[in-house]
Amino acid sequence: MDLINRALEFEQQKRKSLSTSDRVKMSREAKSLILGLNEIYKQNKDQSIMEIMKRLTVIKQKIEKRLKGRPLTAL
Incomplete structure (x- = not known):
């Protein structure tokens, strides 16, 4: 459950x-x-985790x- 709380804080x-x-x-x-949530989901199949x-x-x-940036346009 700590992982779920960390995920909610991250959001x-x-x-x-x-x-x-x-x-x-x-x-x-x-x-x-x-x-990490995926591993929990595999065991529980809880839709809220999904x-x-x-x-x-x-x-x-x-x-x-945002990291990849905009593609260059061909001229």
């Missing part, structure tokens, strides 16, 4: 005006939380999109 963190290293740390933390994992995945994707 509440601010994600504005972060440095690149902060984004990398947050992305890695999100990944570890998702994988919903938390989905929300964390969306956050992680947004962070990674």
